[in-house]
Amino acid sequence: MDSTRAQKPTLNVTIVGGGPVGLLFALTLRELMPEDAAIEIFDGRWTRSKTGEIVWRGKEDGNARRQQVVTIQSRQYARFPKNVTNALFSDSDRYSEMWPVGPDSPKHLGSPRNIRISYVEDKLLELAENTSHITLIAQNFEPDQDGVNLNGKRILVICDGISGATRSAYISRFGKEDTGVYSIDGTNALQDTVLGLRVKSKLPDSTAVILTVAQNRYLLNSLGGDGFLNMRLAPEEVREVVGFNKDRMEFSDCIQSNPCLMVRKRPQDDFICPTHNTYFKPALDAKVGASALWPRVLEGLKLFDVDTDDLTGITAFRLSMAQRPRFTAELIPPTRSSSGTYGALLGDAASAIHFWPGRGLNSGFASAQSLARTLAERWTEEGRLRDSDFMRHEAAMAMLQYRHKTRAWRAMVTTDPKGNVVPIQQVIGESYRNGTVQNYGDLFLERLVQIRDRLGDRLEDPPSDRELKKIISRLSVQTLKTLVESEPWDTATMGGEEADFELLWPSQRQAAAPPAPPPPAPAPSPVPVQQGGTRRRGFAGIAALVLMAMAAAAVWQRGLDQMLADVQTLLGGW
Incomplete structure (x- = not known):
C-alpha cells in the first residue's frame, strides 16, 4: 500500500434497503475502494439463520419473496464485478437468454439474460456477507430529521423502494417530482394496472417473444417457461380486481395496494391471499358467470399455451411514473465538529419505471454503478464531499431517467387516427365495446410473420407459419380483435441509442478498453x-x-x- 492511500480517510457509507440494487452498489463500491470504504446495509426483511448467516425472511416470517423473472441487459452485467458475474451466471440452469440482442444488449457483450429475482437477491446477499468492510444489519433503518442516526456517515444511500420509510423521511430534500410529464392531461400521472399471473408456459422462448412483441395486452417473461404472464387491464377491469373475505363478508384491495400474491396449492382450489385470508373475486364470480375479466384471463393462457392447472398465483401492480429533478442532496450540512452527510436515491426510490419494456432493474443497476464510480473517483485525501462531486452521477441519472422513462411512456400510450395521444388501456377497453368486424385472425397472423421475419437470425428456432396459425386458432374472435387493436410494440420509436456512462468517465474507459492502434x-x-x-x-x-x-x-x-x-x-x- 502506497503512502497516498494510507493517508486517505475512510468513507463511511450507510445503505438503506438490501435488495439487488443496494447490494450491487455495496459490492461495486467495495471493488473500487477496497481499503477506503466502510459499508453498512440495513434491511428488515433479513433475519439470522440458526447457523448464524444473514438470510432473507420467508413466508413463515411474514415476508413474501418475489418470484418474478427479470431481464438483465448485457450492457449492465458486463460491468458487474467479476465475483458478482460468477455468482449469478456460473450455473447455466439458473438463467436463460430469451430475448434477442439489441442496442442495450449488443452482440459483442452478449444476449439479455432472464433470471429469477429471488435468486439474484440470495446470491448478492451471500456475497455481501462474505465480503470484508461490508456489515449487514438485519433490521430497518430508523430515519430522523435531527441527524442523530447519521452522525459520522458521509453518505446515506436510499434504495428502500418508492414507499420506504427512509425515502419518505428525506424525499423533500431532493425537490418536488413532476407527475405532469407522464400524463395525458399534463397534471395527473397516467397509471396502468397490470395483473401478474404465475404460470408455466409450454411455448418455446422464440415463439413467446414474437407473441409478446406483437401486441400490448399480454407480456410473458419467463425462465424455461416458468414465470409471470402480465396482463394490462382496461379501467373497467381494474374495478374487478379485489379480494373477498368470506368470514367477514367484505371486500379488500390487498391484491393491488400491498400487493399480495393470491395462490392455490391444487388446481381445484380457489386463489387466496394467505396474509389477509381474502379470495380472488373474479375467479369466484366466474363460477356463476358474473365476471367479465376471468374469461379474458383464460384467453391469455391459451395464447401462451398455459394449462389452467399451471396458473398457480395472481397478483397486481399499479404502475405510474414521475420526473425527478435531482438524485443527490445534502441532508446534513458540515459544521466544525461534523463532516455532514449527503443522500443519494437509487433504484425505485430514485426512479420507478413501468416494467413493460423491461428496464426497471437495469436502470437501478446502472444507477448503483454510477454512484459507486463517482464516489471512488471523487473521494480524496481531503475526506470531504461537495455538490460538484456528484455532477457526473447526476448527469448519468438524468440520462437514465430520460432514456428509460421515455421508452416506458411509449409502452403506455398510442396515437389515435386523429393524432391524439391515448392510453393503451383505453384502447383495450374500447375493443370490447365497438362493433367493428374484420378478419382479425389473418391480420394478427400477418403481423406475427412480419415480426418473425424482421427479427431473423436474432431468434433461435423461430416458429413456422403453421405453428403460428395453430396458436391463433385457439383464440376467440374478440381476443384477436383486442390483440390487433392494442397494436404491436412501437420498437421503431422506442429503439435507438442507449445511455452510455463511458462518455462521463473517459479516464476509466481508457483504463478498461484495449489500447487503440496508433493513427497512420x-x-x-x-x-x-x-x-x-x-x-x-x-x-x-x-x-x-x-x-x-x-x-x-x-x-x-x-x-x-x-x-x-x-x-x-x-x-x-x-
Missing part, C-alpha cells in the same frame, strides 16, 4: 525549395496537428476537468 502517419506535403517560408509553415502545421493530438490524448486520459490546463501548458511550451 500523415503523408508528407510537397515543400517547394524556392519558397523558404513554406517549409516553416509546413512544420508549423504538422506541429499544430501534434499539439492537437497530444491535447486530445490528455483529455482522454485525465478527463474533461484537465482540458484547459493541458491546452495552456502545451501552447506555452510551443
Whole structure:
C-alpha cells in the first residue's frame, strides 16, 4: 500500500434497503475502494439463520419473496464485478437468454439474460456477507430529521423502494417530482394496472417473444417457461380486481395496494391471499358467470399455451411514473465538529419505471454503478464531499431517467387516427365495446410473420407459419380483435441509442478498453525549395496537428476537468 492511500480517510457509507440494487452498489463500491470504504446495509426483511448467516425472511416470517423473472441487459452485467458475474451466471440452469440482442444488449457483450429475482437477491446477499468492510444489519433503518442516526456517515444511500420509510423521511430534500410529464392531461400521472399471473408456459422462448412483441395486452417473461404472464387491464377491469373475505363478508384491495400474491396449492382450489385470508373475486364470480375479466384471463393462457392447472398465483401492480429533478442532496450540512452527510436515491426510490419494456432493474443497476464510480473517483485525501462531486452521477441519472422513462411512456400510450395521444388501456377497453368486424385472425397472423421475419437470425428456432396459425386458432374472435387493436410494440420509436456512462468517465474507459492502434502517419506535403517560408509553415502545421493530438490524448486520459490546463501548458511550451 502506497503512502497516498494510507493517508486517505475512510468513507463511511450507510445503505438503506438490501435488495439487488443496494447490494450491487455495496459490492461495486467495495471493488473500487477496497481499503477506503466502510459499508453498512440495513434491511428488515433479513433475519439470522440458526447457523448464524444473514438470510432473507420467508413466508413463515411474514415476508413474501418475489418470484418474478427479470431481464438483465448485457450492457449492465458486463460491468458487474467479476465475483458478482460468477455468482449469478456460473450455473447455466439458473438463467436463460430469451430475448434477442439489441442496442442495450449488443452482440459483442452478449444476449439479455432472464433470471429469477429471488435468486439474484440470495446470491448478492451471500456475497455481501462474505465480503470484508461490508456489515449487514438485519433490521430497518430508523430515519430522523435531527441527524442523530447519521452522525459520522458521509453518505446515506436510499434504495428502500418508492414507499420506504427512509425515502419518505428525506424525499423533500431532493425537490418536488413532476407527475405532469407522464400524463395525458399534463397534471395527473397516467397509471396502468397490470395483473401478474404465475404460470408455466409450454411455448418455446422464440415463439413467446414474437407473441409478446406483437401486441400490448399480454407480456410473458419467463425462465424455461416458468414465470409471470402480465396482463394490462382496461379501467373497467381494474374495478374487478379485489379480494373477498368470506368470514367477514367484505371486500379488500390487498391484491393491488400491498400487493399480495393470491395462490392455490391444487388446481381445484380457489386463489387466496394467505396474509389477509381474502379470495380472488373474479375467479369466484366466474363460477356463476358474473365476471367479465376471468374469461379474458383464460384467453391469455391459451395464447401462451398455459394449462389452467399451471396458473398457480395472481397478483397486481399499479404502475405510474414521475420526473425527478435531482438524485443527490445534502441532508446534513458540515459544521466544525461534523463532516455532514449527503443522500443519494437509487433504484425505485430514485426512479420507478413501468416494467413493460423491461428496464426497471437495469436502470437501478446502472444507477448503483454510477454512484459507486463517482464516489471512488471523487473521494480524496481531503475526506470531504461537495455538490460538484456528484455532477457526473447526476448527469448519468438524468440520462437514465430520460432514456428509460421515455421508452416506458411509449409502452403506455398510442396515437389515435386523429393524432391524439391515448392510453393503451383505453384502447383495450374500447375493443370490447365497438362493433367493428374484420378478419382479425389473418391480420394478427400477418403481423406475427412480419415480426418473425424482421427479427431473423436474432431468434433461435423461430416458429413456422403453421405453428403460428395453430396458436391463433385457439383464440376467440374478440381476443384477436383486442390483440390487433392494442397494436404491436412501437420498437421503431422506442429503439435507438442507449445511455452510455463511458462518455462521463473517459479516464476509466481508457483504463478498461484495449489500447487503440496508433493513427497512420500523415503523408508528407510537397515543400517547394524556392519558397523558404513554406517549409516553416509546413512544420508549423504538422506541429499544430501534434499539439492537437497530444491535447486530445490528455483529455482522454485525465478527463474533461484537465482540458484547459493541458491546452495552456502545451501552447506555452510551443
